[in-house]
Amino acid sequence: MKAIGLYQYLPIENEKSLVDVYLDRPRPGSRDLLVAVQAIAVNPVDTKVRAPQTGAVKPSETPHILGWDAAGEVIDTGEEVEGFRPGDRVYYAGDITRPGCYSEMHLVDERLAGHLPETLDFTSAAALPLxxxxxxxxxxxxxxxxxxxxxxxxxxxxxxxxxxxxxxxxxxxxxxxxxxxxxxxxxxxxxxxxxxxxxxxxxxxxxxxxxxxxxxxxxxxxxxxxxxxxxxxxxxxxxxxxxxxxxxxxxxxxxxxxxxxxxxxxxxxxxEFMFTRSMYRTADMHRQGQILGRIARLVDEGVLKTTVNQVLEPINAANLRRAHAQIEAGSTIGKIVLAGW
Ligand SMILES: NC(=O)c1ccc[n+]([C@@H]2O[C@H](COP(=O)([O-])OP(=O)(O)OC[C@H]3O[C@@H](n4cnc5c(N)ncnc54)[C@H](OP(=O)(O)O)[C@@H]3O)[C@@H](O)[C@H]2O)c1
Incomplete structure (x- = not known):
């Protein structure tokens, strides 16, 4: 599958700072959804994890995959999954201790995912979870x-x-x-x-x-x-x-x-740290799925609207470098979303 990764930190102007790669399709664990990612949003956490200050990305021969904001379709489920089945449209931020969503297929624990608002497409929904x-x-x-x-x-x-x-x-x-x-x-x-x-x-x-x-x-x-x-x-x-x-x-x-x-x-x-529940696998980590459900209903009732302000197509390294450069500048309005492969 296609993915976008990095092997070491490089300034975002360097075209090797984020590169197109191919990876094996991941296999779902017992509570995981395998999602065919259709759209992703970019957040300051992506640029912070990429940056040398956090020490999160050590030079490596296998690519680090960033990204914690996705919308897509479930294509497979782990054997203990109860709340979703193939064909469901989902959106989620996921877990910063696992590989990110800059990839065509991605795993997320079902407790952290919500059904997409019925009135939004993948691009508009990807702006919302994180x-x-x-x-x-x-x-x-x-x-x-x-x-x-x-x-x-x-x-x-x-x-x-x-x-x-x-x-x-x-x-x-x-x-x-x-x-x-x-x-x-x-x-x-x-x-x-x-x-x-x-x-x-x-x-x-x-x-x-x-x-x-x-x-x-x-x-x-x-x-x-x-x-x-x-x-x-x-x-x-x-x-x-x-x-x-x-x-x-x-x-x-x-x-x-x-x-x-x-x-x-x-x-x-x-x-407030959005990754606390997934990072520590707290007993109430399923609350994140419930909150995404509440947000979806509020969107469908017309109370909330998507915050997407810019869409880049397709999802590839060149567009992700553009999005990271904008986020690093610190003056983003609303959300930047990348869509399609
Ligand atoms: N703890 C968590 O769970 C969590 C979750 C999400 C984000 N974060 C962190 O929260 C921060 C904001 O995230 P975000 O996604 O909202 O970022 P963002 O979209 O990149 O924020 C951009 C906005 O910040 C405003 N801004 C720039 N400098 C500012 C300043 N000195 N004081 C106040 N506002 C300023 C800008 O407004 P103007 O252009 O009008 O100046 C711009 O609209 C980031 O540091 C991110 O890493 C933490």
Whole structure:
């Protein structure tokens, strides 16, 4: 089968940084789905795993296969699979400890997969799983916001509101939780995008966000979801979070975080890492399949829309190098999806 891989880290301008390869068709384990991949989305985790800093990719004679966002059709199943059968259309982020989805056929544990929204094609659906799971877990599990509107009217600041995760987080916060949503964006294009998805207000993350919030009439906010540069925004988050409020970040800090700044307010801080459940095989890892099911229903009911903003065809090394270069630049709006072989 066709796949795209790398044998060592090289800057993305180098045409050997990601190369077309051929691999054997993988065989499903007992709970695995074998999926004929039709579309994939590219995420910053792909470029981070490729980069030398993480040490994840050691020079090797066999290619490393990246990619953790896919939509496709089930073509075979392991003997203990119960929820899917060949012919089902699925979407999923999968497991970072297993080979990624830059391949024509790919294995995923059935507990991490969901049925595709009926109203979306593979390309539109591939934009949603990794970012949708991250945003859902952050908002409704780590920040503890109600999915049934009991927190309606409370305020949330979404830092990085037009990126991949921000584009779905803004929709969930506005249309599912019914919060007052303030999203950060620094450019006209990204501001317009975040507003279209449901942000009530836009603040600029190139300025101090606590002061930006005050200019929009918010001395404090009940919730903060940090989707970019935790270090840069820490002071502003500590200053803007409401007494007894909650902060969640999905981005590693480089410097120690002064958690004591939250003590007088009894404010909480939580991490969200979308791969925790699959990496540690937690007892509730099937929740990811359930969340993807909820997201699919919300899409089919017209509450949520796909966040795809750019499609590259076909799925090959040249197009993946293009997508990685854009993600590395840090100014993506919505999602970049690759489709077809
Ligand atoms: N923990 C997890 O499970 C998890 C899951 C997914 C992603 N992540 C991480 O979360 C981060 C965001 O992911 P993503 O997919 O949303 O990335 P993305 O799509 O590449 O984000 C691009 C957006 O970031 C905004 N941005 C750039 N610099 C910023 C800054 N200093 N402060 C605030 N926003 C800034 C840009 O807005 P403007 O162009 O308007 O400036 C742009 O729209 C990445 O570091 C990713 O690795 C973590």
């Amino acid at each position: 970012t949708g799971l991250t945003a859902w877990e952050a908002l409704f599990e780590r920040l503890g916001i109600s999915t049934t509107g009991e927190d309606a009217g409370k305020s949330i600041l979404v830092i990085g509101g037009a990126g991949g995760v921000g584009s779905i987080a803004v929709q969930l916060a506005r249309h599912v939780a019914r919060l007052k949503v303030i999203a950060s964006a620094s450019r006209t294009k990204s501001s317009i995008w975040a507003k279209k998805l449901g942000a009530h207000h836009i603040v600029n993350h190139r300025h101090a966000l606590d002061r930006e919030l005050q200019e929009h009439g918010f001395d404090t906010v009940d919730y903060i979801l940090c989707l970019n540069d935790t270090d840069q925004h820490w002071q502003a988050m500590a200053s803007a979070v409401a007494p007894q409020g909650h902060i969640c970040s999905i981005v590693d800090n480089r410097e120690p975080l002064a958690l004591n700044q939250l003590k007088r307010k009894s404010a909480s801080f939580a991490w």
